[in-house]
Amino acid sequence: MSITDPPHPHHTVTAIVVSHDGSRWLGETLEALLRQTRPADRIVGVDNGSRDGSAALLAGAFGPRAVLSLPRSTGFGEAVAEVLDRLGPDDGQEWIWLLHDDCAPDSHALQTLLRAADQDPKAAVLGPKLRDWLDRRLLLEVGVTVDRTGRRDTGLEAREYDQGQYDGVRDVLSVSTAGMLIRRDVWEEVGGLDPALPLFRDDLDLCWRVRSAGYRVLNVTRAVAWHAEAAARRRRRITVSGDHPRRLDRRNAMFVVMANLPFRPLLLALIRNMVGSLLRTALFLAAKQPAAALDEFLAFGSVFGHPARMLRARRARAAGREQSYGTVRRLLTPPGAGWRRLADRVRSYLAGTGFVESAGRHHAVAARQEDGEELLTDVGVTQRVFTNPGVLLFLALTLVTLAAERSLFGGARLGGGALVPVIGGASDLWDLYREEYHQTGLGSDAWAPPYVAVLAVLAGLLFGKTWLAVSLLLLGCVPLAGLSAYAATRSMIPGRWTRVWLAASYALLPVATGAVAAGRLGTAVVLVLLPLYAALATRVLTGERRRARRAAWCLGLLLAVGTAFVPLVHPLTAVLGALAALAFPRRGAAVSMVVAFTVPVVLLLPWLVQTAADPGRLLLEAGLHQPSLVETGLPARSLLLLSPGGPGMPPLWVTGGLVAACLAASLTRRNRLAVAVGWGVTLFGLLVAILVSRTQVTPVGGGVAAPAWPGVPLAFAATGMLVVAALTADRIAEFRAAGGPRRVAALGVVLVAFSTPLLAAGMWIAEGADGPLRGTVRDVVPALAAANSTGGERTLVLRGTEDGLLYTVLRGRTPIVGEADIPVPDGPRERVRLAAAGLVSGRGGDDARVLAAHGVRFVVLAAPVDPRISGALDSQPALARMSLSRAVGVWRLTQPVTVPAAPPGDPWHGRRLWGQAVLVIVVVALAAPGSRSDGREPVPQERPVPVRKPVTR
Template sequence: MSITDPDPRRPRHTVTAIVVSHDGARWLGETLGALLRQTRPVDRIVGADNGSRDGSATMLKDALGPNAVLTLPRSTGFGEAVAEVLARLEPVGGREWIWLLHDDCAPDAQALETLLRAADADPKAGVLGPKLRDWLDRRLLLEVGVTVDRTGRRDTGLEPREFDQGQYDGVRDVLSVSTAGMLIRRDVWDEVGGLDPFLPIFRDDLDLCWRVRAAGHRVQNVTRAVAWHAEAASRRRRRITVSGDHPRRLDRRNAIFVVLANLPFRPLLWALLRNVTGSSFRTFLFLLAKQPANALDEIVALGSILAHPIRLIRARRARAKGRRQHYAAIERLLTPPGAGYRRLADRIQGYLAGSGFVESAGRHHAGGSSAEDDGDELLTDDHGMMRRVLGNPGVLLFLALTLIALVAERGLVGGTRLGGGALVPVTGGSADLWTLYTEGYHQGGLGSDGWAPPYVAALAALSSVLLGKTWLAVSVLLLGCVPLAGLSAYAATRSMIPGRWTRVWLASSYALLPVATGAVAAGRLGTAVVFVLLPVYAALATAVLTAEHRRARRAAWALGLALAAGTAFAPLVYPLTLLLGALAALAFPRRGVAASVAIAFGVPVALLLPWLAEVAADPGRLLLEAGLHRPELVDPALPARSLLLLSPGGPGMPPLWVTGGLIAACLAALLMRRNRMVIAIGWGVALFGVLVAILVSRTPVASINGDTEAPAWPGVPLAFAATGMLVVAALTADRIVEFRAAGGLRRIAALLVAVVAFSTPLLAAGMWITTGVTGPISGNVRDVVPALAADAAGDGRRILLLRSEDHGGLTFTVLSGRTPVIGEADIPSPAGPRDLVGVAAAGLASGRGGDDARVLAAHGVRFVVVTSPVRPEVSRALDSQPALARMSLSRGLGVWRLTQPVATPPAPPGDPWRSRWLWVQGLLVLLVAVLAAPGSRAADREAVPQEPSETARELATR
């Protein structure tokens, strides 16, 4: 039965269509044609032209007749135009409907008929809207209903560029539908007062539908009714003259206003707080992304609401009816609170995608469930989003590596204190680290006015983010370096390596290299951080050398910031990358490359001064890294074959044959005829890293304070070598696939190479899980300062800590009555006092006596503590000293107290120049971060399309 047939069981409908135009001539012709071709003819059609200058008014009059078109001023808003039309129309009989159409919205021929059928099916329906598709790409979904969160952020529940495949078909309750094609009952319109004239454009439909629902009526999206919408105003495809504000600012202001005007009082307070804090944070993000105009729009939009409270109060009074009664149903349609965090993560991912570091996954929206009891679907599909996330190979890789790391590190997770090896036992919080980094004179040890290493500031910043928990920050960086390195390698090779599963192999092989497991076992925090950052260096360096000028320059600033972070933890990073960068600049003589390379390597120098100058003055410190330098952590006779198989020696090393598959795959790449230049570059980086590793492993280096001397650990240069090898192997993976498809011997050879290559991550993971973390690091390391000595030395006196070495010698450390925080051991003590105390400590331990105790007392030492193992000859020598009194002695610890008066170490006045430089350093970090941040994304700079898209052209030619 046709909907126009008389039927006594249903009310007779009369439909008045109102078409509002404003400089929309390029779309208006198709809109009017679609309106006149409706299978259920419209009873009345009225046009309203808001001061168009492109002939839109003439087109309306030609199509509808001069008496059916109302001409209004150019500043008239959409709602005002509709109100003016309705004020001049006589009422009609039956149930009257108003069909609102934009000049850039063309409904399908059956749209009105389908909407009225839905109205017949549900007498409570007050507003109905069609499914909106894109004007150019006619398969692309724009809206199937809209919702918002409590900050006014609009959610459509659709993925970016999601095609319509019938996945949302049906009639569903929604919070709002667009005025582009909205069908609303005339009595409902009159009851709620129509569109608010304060909202001339943007969010007026949301406000109207919210009030309709608060009045007890239903708002439904009828997906079988279709309309194509150009979204000319929101996409900046025409000039907006309805308001003096910028469109983005107007949209944001209206969004906040609608939410605050319609929420009940209690949710209003929470929404107000969220808007104030959220707008402030978004303003900061816009500034960071070099979008000052957007930052200004954000803050001015909020200010324009807060500056006019009377206007908001009046709006709330006008909307008071039914606000509390129906809010429970409306609340279920609002965006859940957790979606805001997902949106923030997507925005950050978008910024990273703008830098070319990660691939953009698009924007995921979240919505609420149906407000009624009819079991409608969710407006958005969070389960679908979770399936997409968990179906991403990079996410699966990260989860798998995290599980492997947790099982292998089972003895370290959940302990009382992490430490051992090169890692100083983790104590204190972020405040202690900030104090250490900013204080002018360090009381730790023998006292020093040297500069604290910059990695202390990096750890302090991360600890602050993690609620002041330094142990958590260290655990994330050290114990989590394997999954983090895998994720970093997977994301960084997006633009370099074809094929996601090839990148999975590369990332897993890289993450499980002996360098990583050795860094965890020996507590090498510096190597762990650099290991995670190396793929970032590769990605950013590629952008510096190959990207267009603006993006290359941003990548250079980002690379400089990342290099500064890596150099702070392991200074050897800087000379290694500097040499490779200089060679790359010579090999790629493009315009601007030299300047970008200069920026990348100038930033670390500027950010790390004057600490970097201190390191350069003592070249041996270039081979050290964050933490303690201990002989037992390195292999003094490391064989060459170990380095060639990427094994740096020391604790936590798997058997050499574990990495044999990777080396074999890289050697097989030499037989390939394609990508010869890339293969040569990769092997060049690999050989360079191995040569530097050989040099490092053969070079004796003294610790920061000269108490030990041992070869440096070659983990960092071997990580460079592994990066080159992995890129070589991964870039030839497509050739192996071709061999596999060719059949015969080539197929067998391809399968053999693939099996050998995949053996590396599988064997490495299996060995690590089986053996666990075997090394000096422990999750339950005891405090190096006994409680007895710590309590008694609490007035500023010091403790001399003696530690037996495997070769029979003793090393000494001076502590300021407490366990040192991370970074304190990396601050050099004055050479004179250190030498005097060293001689005195050796004299006491040998039983020489004499003036040794007086020397220690003069330097504020009150206690002598010997850590495990306490050798009998050492304890006897200390017992024989008349100036020492034994307090406790066991096989694991001995404590002696000086019996003579001990001097109180003086604290020199602070250096004002140091504090000023720290402020400058902080501002420089912020400036570089801003310069490194990507600009606005392409979606934010969308230009007016001059030609239809390829999809539209394809549809047009069918």
Template structure:
């Protein structure tokens, strides 16, 4: 038998009208109450200290015995509670009909509400459709919901007319207390309105608790009421609270959400409120609305500053909160709608209208029925994109990065440290990589580093902008690494929050801040790719048919990219791969390992042969190698705390939380094999870092001898440690559930672990990027020499440093990125170096003849220019001064210069390029994902959303 066929219950309705200085609306409200087609059984009025004759109106209509007078400071909820305390129980199923003094119901409103109650016995609260008091065609509410930050949402457009488009009975999160019909037993069960919420959001909190108790909250559009919203629209003075209305509303909104959400959604809501309030405060300040900015901060502080009050409120709401959260979650505002509303506000601000506080309405919400519950869904793709925790993590890290890198963004030229000043476009990089003989500098027929091709391809995608490609890889390495770590660990690490911790901790390691500060483009690329290496290696070692083979091809392709930027990556992964293949001798694993490490050799073969000819180059990375970028005697405690030294390093104690969490994993009895593997990788990385930091390396142009930077091996070490800590996080959850001392231990471990990314982000934001990198690198090639070098004449640029005199040969422009990594002919470099030293020391004209032989037309001195050098160059008869100042010195050779012939280059060069292109095409096809439903070998392929099976038993 359906609910509509069940016998109707006998209802008794007690109407409670609460007034407070509302005489201008109260008369119509009382008339509407008395005109109901289904009369109420009892009508009671409460006047909260009105001074405009509201009490007399109530007494004249309801009678003196039916009116209760209370102080002006009494809230709506307290007034209703006082009435119910004095009233005895009524017969049948008793309902309480709450009416504001500015809410006039339609004559059929009560009858329609009770009819809906008959249709659904689970209904505990019902509310009418609310229209505007003045323009009675405008819809105000058909139910209310909120997002996780407490932002109110009616699902309506501003000033939307009622044309019957929403008619029907629908499940909602909340209805307004203006016209709310609630069962007396439900009121008593949940405890009524919270006295801590004297105004605003008290009805939302009540309805949330009703739903948590297992009852339904419904909006009945056949019942209509007209509401003036006098308190919200400031049409009367509010004396129930001393706070400003907007501040009170925001405080109550945050309080209601945080008091009613379960623990883990509460943590996420806390993060969103902190970030959202900070962002809104900044917008208010930019819009020159300091009062609203103060309200936002004070509202959040008044909630977070009273943890005992919040704890007490959560305990009072604990019953049914977790069990019925799924039903409540369906009715909260979809995440996509919140981001769309934020976008609309930003567009409004940028358009010049300022940041205007919205009523919380949006248009992208549609409804559907599922299992008797109405679901709110976002009509667009915003929810799918911005509802992804990985995307949110990327955005949070991007905000941190933008603030920390505030001094580098928007400059004229990015460069400094290890980064060659970025000039040219994608076509220049393609020409550099494809040409057989490079005329830059003194000329060279060596292979251009393959990372030039990677940058050229990325620059081509980015509309030919090389500076944009470098900015994405270097300046964006922190958010990219965080997103990479989050995505790569989805099949390895259980638990969303564990992956968020792992990804954020990895992205904000000292290696990351050091990479940006010193302009280390090579390590930045490896840092982003390293989590993908770990994920693909895990799939490869699982030995699961075709899927493992595709992982091998993909790993080989990405390993080739990383090796091109930092050659040390290849031997590190080769050692680990060989050990893994021996430790897990599964069918097909050996062949997959051979594929993974054979692809980089095939793709980079000519260049790798060139690198192996000078083994010290394995320790170098893309860019310049300078003494100032490394610590000559890096202390052991720096390496043990994953700090590679150099500019941009945070204090050593920042990574203390990470080290402590990883050490705590050693105490776990489960996953011992995983812990051993992770710590093995970590110790291997630290040992390699020790060797690298103690090994002197000569830079490619021979002008610097210094230890190599141990950033890459320390990134390997950190990856192993993070995986160890993340894979043992399930024990922390068990400890928390156990209670007692174990629960406290679990909270302590979690707090210590999360301190690493929070402290690292805070330090980076406060200090900014402190290093030699700059967004406004000056042009070291004098304009005078550049203008006169149209025919290809070269310029000898001299620099004085603490370690002596260095030189660079330029050919009409600054060097392109990648040209500094092309080895020049040793004999030519030595002869030009001797000639440059001779000019500075004041020797004869033979040195000028050597420079003229190599096409050098100009001699320029970079600042600071010492008087000794300028006098020595002025004394040379073969040189004529063109310009001399504190910041520039340019001399011209007076004798004719030679035009060096251009060698033909390696005849196999073009053939190797075609071979590389063919290999790259084949590898890309083999690495591309195929069918996920099955494979030709009869094995079912594992879905990527499922965890990869363990490599060894626990």
């Protein structure tokens, strides 16, 4: 090899350029190397079997005697070691400058690195700031760290530009071998790059061993290099390993961490890697990346399946490992950042649905402590919480909710209104949903409502707590609806603060406060899902075909959830979807719409057929249907001002500002088509609300017929109004900027529009959740009756109201959520109704014999106790009073009671349940957003880089 004499005796720099099929970048790299203001003393090129002319470029720059040719399977570390073995040591302090063929250093890079080395005698490894090859302002690395599972962390946000924010000499865990400057004596001391890591993470392993030996690793940001990351970005074929690059990277990451951690941290890291690999495998499968999931699984197996290799590596790295860990620990990814990374990964997963922005990388910065050491601290979460309008809106709505619902927290049992007292756990809900024959009440072989399964899944995720699941959906529906509306309108409504107003106004609608006050769990769930329906339907109609079809499956899945709670959701959305498909004809959109509205029908069979057989049940929702919760003869002005009536309603003038703002928005001439669609949805919702509020419906278990509650149709109408107003917000901004009367008019519209969420929040806080919902409710079955009930004996609960006598048959305990929605056969129900009426009217013992034949042992008179009814029951010779107070009365039948036996079960019931489970899994898989197969950020399209002939010397 031809080597020039060193011009600087204090430092001798040997530059080594390793190439492998990198001719498209190599010319610029060589030119940058030969133009250094502080030239390298010795320069050697190594070509690992290139087939694109890279070897000729190296020979043209350095001369053929200064170029070493090696096989294509040679790794980067092996190539550098081969060069150093042939060169032999140099007198004085020698530095090795490593360069990839796709890394072009700035002309002052080497001089800057050496100057930094002179200022710190303990510095053994120094690296430049790396920027992107194509977008020269884009930061790639200012040092690298990892967490204890080996996840690489640059401390940069996605596509973060260099504005000098990281300038300075930074103490880091590792720097890249692209531009790495390392003392040769330290290289020899630690053994150089590990040949077992031919690609990926070899630099991390080397720098970790350097730190274990007592030296420092620095990133010098005044030294700059531009890196194409050709191997990591799959811009060229990798031939040093037969494994997929993703698998190789993950395997090496775990290997380096496991080999370099001390024993105690290693034990925790073993558990973290086992659990983390399982979670990542599941996430890859959910994101439709089976190849990535397989790579993750095989990478884990290749590390932990060869314990002997791991033990040898740990023995080789044992020197100084324990002593240096205190410093290394401060440079690892900070504790807790792994959770933020998981949140970012989930957020990135959800970004595939279009509801949230893409997640960035973990943001970590170096903060200097009192002892002069630098500690990586995570500031990304705090910054995002206090700067993201959506998060601020969610927090504000949560505070409003806590203040308004203050009377509902801390109680023993939530219930009242349409909500039965919440008892039991997730296992009880699953038992109810799987039963072939329900012994509750008078007994029924009908299908349990599918919302029971939805609650069971959510309760299972919340440690089996049904009360927590119900509280989250019902009491938390206002902040959840606000967050849903803000996220779902990201691609539809311009301006984040316009979306904040829309989301706040939507979340604080009278429908929401009324749902909470009356315990309407179904309306609360639909209120959260409705903005997602709108966003997904928009994507189905306007998106690219593959994304539109995936959105259709997702829409169908969420429609199935909403329909399970409120059956009216499906026909409402189906009509709107059909009209939208006709208004926006697009190839494939009709098929996607058919998919979206077929999925709920398929998933909810045969319950949906059972419900459709009684059309009145389509107007009911999850929970009890009580006449006292519905306002009879609801005036038209109430519906026009989006107030569905019933408990928890604010004054009508609270929503007047919203309606006025929507009418003012209609006067503008922009977005006419969108405004027309919005008003179409509004009018459709109002029309359905009028029909629902004037239709008499009989409860599932029998009772007094009463109008249905029009809350869900009014939520549809309000959504249309809000979209109309939000789409014209840019016009209001132009009026404000114009000055004069237009400015005054614009300010007036803004004040009127903002009056709705502010007044609604204020009124809700002042009045509280005023309604029949309570934080503590009594058991429906008194303890005296429950304690004496044996063998499945039933209890008849009577309640006198202004509308007549209400009755319920219970089986020895308070019903769990969903049991009240199971229909009872008409024959037994009618016979028991007549018998209950006969007891109250004072008829003879035939009525008692009917009750006894249906297993009724106890008769309970619920509060408020009517003296006339209690007197009639006392007069019955077939009844013996057990207890009577102002709160409750209990009587026992004196004659023998026959508990009806359960009929034979349906042998197909279990198979249908398994089929339903399989269908749900299939739909979830089809609805799940996919992502890029390599899991990396998108790379700009490569532009041809002209290769200039390098300067020779």
